[in-house]
Amino acid sequence: MSSVVKQRHGQTQRPKNTLKNEANALVGAVREIERALQESDPQSEKTEKLGLAKLRAALGWSRSRLAQVMNASDRSIVNWENGDPISPVYAAKLREIRGVFDELNQLMKPEEIGPWLLTEMEEFEGHSPADLIRKGETGRIWASLFYLRSGMPD
Secondary structure: OOHHHHHHHHHHOOOHHHHHHHHHHHHHHHHHHHHHHHHHOOOOHHHHHHHHHHHHHHHOOOHHHHHHHHOOOHHHHHHHHOOOOOOHHHHHHHHHHHHHHHHHHOOOOHHHHHHHHOOOEHHHOOEOHHHHHHHOOHHHHHHHHHHHHHOOOO
């Protein structure tokens, strides 16, 4: 065996305790990184939990109304507001509502947004924007908002 092979072989022979300590240190570092990423991620579950009650209050909606728009139960809204995890499907619906709210917040007074979302409109064949959100047709709202912002006729 050459001296290089012997040297490499000797370097990989570390005591098991040292390897376990290094593995534990790496696992700890990964957990710290994951925790830091979750805290800094604006779309993290923690933010979703905290944001649900605030968004509902900003819209002036009851839990029942928000549950209806999200196709969820009233109990689910209560549970999510109390810290239960939100499934990815409902989290996506919540992000969609929040996105529409944020866009409308630039166009109208915040207290007008909730009622506006519940108003039936000719533009949406007699449906309200909240109905479109519930049915997963938010793209129609975004198109309308685009035309409104750009000043182009529908």
